[in-house]
Every structure is written in structure tokens, then in C-alpha cells.
Amino acid sequence: MIRWVTTVLSLALASPDIQDGQGRAITATAVIGAVTVWRSFRPIRASGTLATTLCVLTEAAVTALVIAATGYWGSAFVFSALTAVAVAGFARGFGFGLRVAALVAVSITLSWALVSDLDEDQVRTTIQLSAEVVLVGLVTGFARRISGEAEQRQTLALDRLGRLSDANTLLYQLHQVTQTLPSSFDLDEVLDGTAAQVEDLFRFGSMALLLRDDTDDRWRTVRRHKARPPALVNDAELPPPLRRCLEERRVVTVPNLLVGGGPGLSESASSGAYAPLVARGAAIGILVLEDDEPHGFDARDVELLTGFVETAALAIDNARWFGRLRTVGADEERTRIARDLHDRIGQSLAYLAFELDRLVRLTKDEPEIQDPLDQLRDDVRGVIREVRDTLYDLRTDVTETQSLPVILQGYLDRVRDRSGLATTLRTEETGRLPILQEREMWRIAQEAVTNVERHAQATQVTVTWRCDGTHATLEVADDGVGFAVGKAGRLDSYGLMGMRERADSIGAQLTLASEPSRGTRVRCVV
DSSP, X not given: OHHHHHHHHHHHHHXXXXXXXXXXXXXXXXXXXXXXXXXXXXXXXXXXXHHHHHXXXXXXXXXXXXXXXXXXXXXXXXXXXXXXXXXXXXXXXXXXXXXXXXXXXXXXXHHHHHHSOOOHHHHHHHHHHHHHHHHHHHHHHHHHHHHHHHHXXXXXXXXXXXXXXXXXXXXXXXXXXXXXXXXXXXXXXXXXXXXXXXXXXXXXXXXXXXXXXXXXXXXXEEEEESOOOOSEEXXXXXXXXXXXXXXXXXXEEESOTTTTTOOOSSTTOSXXXXXXXXXXXXXXXXXXXXXXXXXXXXXXXXXXXXHHHHHHHHHHXXXXXXXXXXXXXXXXHHHHHHHXXXXXIIHHHHHHHHHHHHHHHHTTTOHHHHHHHHHHHHHHHHHHHHHHXXXXXXXXXXXXXXXXXXXXXXXXXXXXXXXXXXXXXXXXXEEOOOHHHXXXXXXXXXXXXXXXXXXXXXXXXXXXXXXXXXXXXXXXXXXXXXXXXXXXXXXXXXXXXXXXXXXHHTTOEEXXXXXXXXXXXXXXXX
């Protein structure tokens, strides 16, 4: 629109010269008209490419040449300069538009000054029109910035709307699927059902089902029958037949483990059938069947086992992913519980504390009653502090405006104030993870520090957080009593189990390093 307006205005001003048959005016009219028509069908796109830059500079140079050839700043085509500068501002932005405007103004002014001595009116005209050209460059560049920001906000809004719509569709489909699937999504039920089906379908001396723990890349024995395999093994510790079935991604049978191909998972086994559980292109588990007699498994067993593990792998993987979703979705339930505790138990305890204070004042002359009341009041105050801390821990979470380092610092300050434990936070953050991942990392850190506070008998705990927006590492280290890894008692059974579940839900790896009297280090990488 701007191009056509300036072109029509230039033609109107140049019409007397055209009617007089002046060649320069006619040629300039043809050039400006051709550029206008051409750019109406092939407009310059707003981009930072070299081609766009060359097109803008070429148009500015042609326009400046036309103006200089038809009278400089007194030319009838002077308004065409505004078009060239406006195109530069809209195409490449504020800085480029300003530079092109200055280049056009300087080139016309210098060429006019070289061919004639400018009088006062001509100088005034030069200054005014040069200022207008530069002003147009400033305005159009600023307008592009505003329109670009608006377009970016609109794109982000549409993207968010699209993702919310996709999530809504997927959640609805998930609900529909859960109503029709024949098997449970509870992992324990799936594992129990798988083990029961194996006992019904196959004859064996011993059976074991191992699942891969993605948090530490080890294999865990989750079900067994007449077998005593280790609870945890890494890839290098797997017996040869198990490693072979993982490498070949097929059922592997060893007719005689005592002669070759062994040993098996059980030291007393003489033959075995080993089947990988494959889902989403990755081995998530191994089903081990072994027998005390050689040649315990034939071709029929192999065929039946191949078909069985395909279904079993899908059922187990579905249950594991459902468990991960349930872990991530527990945040809303945590918030609801915190609200209920505050509204009910918190207020009730506060009322009880006030009543105890009143009773203590009433019985100040009766020591036999006041001493027990004082003790009871102190106990209630201690419970209130614990409830207050629990509410804080439940309700504090990572948000778009509160990053993980901010939450960690506040939490460590509270731990130091209530326990006397020396706390240190080391951070190196150049980017952020998605909110769900940061929330689970925060809960892992919280659980690890809580274990230090309650069980480690430590004097100092150091939390380290490094994140570049793509990779992140969380470390919690203490100088406490430590323990032999694998014999952590309740800590290993509950605290570490919860941390592993959270790490598994976001695809992170969790490692634990500890020695008696040497402290403990928990490390989580995502």
C-alpha cells in the first residue's frame, strides 16, 4: 500500500515534466512503475537472509539513482525514497532500516552538493527531507519489532493451545483405553500374572524374571521361583546365556550348561531357555527358565516362549509407564493433602495450644498440675512445628517464576535452622529443564536431604545443581556415618526407593555411593 501511494504521488508531481516530454522524467516513471508492479507480485519477505539484504539494497540504490537523476531533493520522485527505506525497516528491522535511510540521504545529498552550490533554501530542503527519510527508517524498524513481538506471542499462545488440545485428546484416549484393556496397569499385578502364566505354560526347575532399572542401568530380580539369583546385577555380571539373548534379541536355549554356553543363573541348572523382554525397541527385562536336567527345553518351548514374551513385555512396559505417570501426577494430590492438613489439623493444633496456654495460667499456683501441663504444652508446640515444616515441604514446589536453586536455598535454610546442620548450595545454571522434570529433581533433593537430617548423623550437607537447559546433575553429599551400599536398611527400602521412582518417571539416572564412616553421595543425572 505504501509503495502504491508514493508511486501515484510521484507520478502526479512528475506529470508536468512527462507532458513536456522530458526524457529523464519518462525514464524515471518507467523505472519506478516497473519496480512497483514487480514488487506487488514478488514482495520482499521479512527475513535476515543474504538474498533479502541484496534485494533491499538494490531497490534503495535504484531509487536514490532515480531521485538524483531527476533533481535530487527537488525531484518529483523524492517520495519513492520513503518506500525503499520503509521496505528496509520492515524487512530487516530497526538497525538495518536506519542504516539504509542514512545511506540514501547521504548519497543524494552528496551527489547534489558535488554538481552545484547549494543555496540556503536547498540546504533547508535537504535537511528536512533527509530527516524525514531517517525518521521513516526509525518508525518502520520499530514497527517491525512491535509486530514481531506480537507475532511471537501469538505463535507461543497458539503452540500452547495446540499442546493443551493434544494433551486433552491423549488423556481422553488414555481413559478410553483403560476401560477396555484386559490387563491391569498395576506393576505388581502384572508381574504376578506373568509369573503365574509361566508356571502354567512351561515345565522348568527354576524361574526368574529380571527387569532393567533405567535409573542405574542394573538388572533387578522382581520375581523368582525355586531360584536364588542376586537381587541386583549389572550387564557385566549377567551369565553368558543372558548376555547372549540380549545381544541377539531372541530366545536362546542352552541344552547342556555344564558342557558349554554356561553357567546359567542358577549354579545347579543343567539346561536353560532365556528370553529378552523387548518393548519400544529396547530390552526392558529377561525371562529365565532353567532345568536340573539336560535338554530340558525343546523347539515347542522356544516357539511358545517367543510368542509369550512379546505380550508380557508390552504388559510390563505399560504398567511401568503408567506408574511413572502416576508418580508425576502425585503433585496435585500432595497439594490437596497439604491444604487439608492446614485447614483441619493445623487449626485444631493451634486451638489446642491456645487452650493449654490458658490452663497453664489458671494452674500457676498448683505445681503438681502445672508441670505436666508445661510438658504437654511443649510437646504440642513441637508437633505444631513439625506440622508447619511438613506443610511447607508439601506446598513448596518449582514454578515458572521460582527456579530449583531458589527453592533449594529456602529449604536448606529451614533445615539449618531446625537441625543445626551446616548446609551449602552450589549452583551453575545457564538454562532450565521442563517444569515436570525440575519438580521431580526437587523432590529427589528433598528426600535425600531429609535422609541426611534423620539418619546420617552428619554435621554438613552439600547440594550441587548444574543445568544448561538440556542436561542437569543433582548431587547431595554429607559427612555422616554412611553405610554399606545394598545394606541400607530402612533408608534403602523407603527413601532410596522413592527417589528411584521419581528418577525413573523423568528418565533420569540415580546412583548412590556410600561407605561406613565416609558419608554418602546421591547423584541424579537427567
